[in-house]
Amino acid sequence: MSQRFDTLMKVGIKKVDLTSPVEPIKAALLKDRIDNIMLLQLKFSNLTKGKLKTLTVGVTVYDKNKNQIGNELTHKYILDSAKVLKEFGDREAIPVPKETAEFDVRVISVKSKTSNDWDVTLNGDRRVSPRLKPIKELPADLQGQLKKEVKKLSKGEVTYQAYEENNYWVCSCGRPNDTNENTCIRCGMKKDLALNYTDETYLRNKLEVPQRKNQEQQKSKERKNNAGKHKLNEVLKPIGIGMVIGLVFISVAFFLLSGSVL
Numbered sequence: 001m002s003q004r005f006d007t008l009m010k011v012g013i014k015k016v017d018l019t020s021p022v023e024p025i026k027a028a029l030l031k032d033r034i035d036n037i038m039l040l041q042l043k044f045s046n047l048t049k050g051k052l053k054t055l056t057v058g059v060t061v062y063d064k065n066k067n068q069i070g071n072e073l074t075h076k077y078i079l080d081s082a083k084v085l086k087e088f089g090d091r092e093a094i095p096v097p098k099e100t101a102e103f104d105v106r107v108i109s110v111k112s113k114t115s116n117d118w119d120v121t122l123n124g125d126r127r128v129s130p131r132l133k134p135i136k137e138l139p140a141d142l143q144g145q146l147k148k149e150v151k152k153l154s155k156g157e158v159t160y161q162a163y164e165e166n167n168y169w170v171c172s173c174g175r176p177n178d179t180n181e182n183t184c185i186r187c188g189m190k191k192d193l194a195l196n197y198t199d200e201t202y203l204r205n206k207l208e209v210p211q212r213k214n215q216e217q218q219k220s221k222e223r224k225n226n227a228g229k230h231k232l233n234e235v236l237k238p239i240g241i242g243m244v245i246g247l248v249f250i251s252v253a254f255f256l257l258s259g260s261v262l
């Protein structure tokens with residue numbers, strides 16, 4: 001954008017709807033210097049990989065004291081349905097009140113050329129805010145083990161630790177998915193793999209298996225060495241006893257011989 005606009009705020013979207021085929025991913029609050037108005041710019045990701053016709057969103061805005069300003073605003077994006085848009089929306093902006101300091105965005109409906117239409121009134125507003133636990137925060141040895149596990153994957157993103165809640169699970173890409181969904185609708189990762197691979201206990205066990213094997217090999221080596229020593233002792237012992245008896249015998253003989261001299 002040119003100098004006409006000042007970016008007041010750039011944020012990622014924290015709330016994600018479990019069933020909506022389009023998700024808002026980024027937002028920026030802009031100030032138009034020429035018209036002296038505020039604009040909200042949104043960027044969306046198309047999870048269906050299909051051709052979309054329209055997207056309608058609802059935007060609720062708040063002032064700096066977190067008081068809602070007016071009613072929810074709705075905005076309809078008319079999309080180029082001739083092609084598959086993976087990410088879109090950031091070429092247009094929604095006018096918002098000048099006092100806007102915070103905002104909340106929800107998807108209201110998605111009309112598609114290639115897949116089923118989606119409507120929040122039929123599916124319900126099922127937005128959740130996942131707690132994101134970055135993989136980088138895991139201990140270094142577990143991160144190393146996780147890298148080995150990830151090599152086995154054909155698809156899926158691993159940035160966060162996956163976890164499960166009552167009615168949804170959060171994928172290792174950070175996307176919450178409905179409990180009934182066995183594959184992440186954002187990155188294609190399988191639910192059980194994501195939950196397994198990024199679980200600390202699983203990784204710790206995997207890490208300890210080779211260590212345990214090494215320890216066992218070491219122990220069995222020691223046992224073999226000890227057994228060898230034991231055998232040698234058994235051979236040496238009679239030799240020792242024989243030597244003692246021999247020495248006593250020689251001493252007695254010597255005593256008898258020398259005694260005769262005195």
Ligand SMILES: [Zn+2]
Pocket residue numbers: 156157171172173174175184185186187188189
């Ligand atoms: Zn995912």
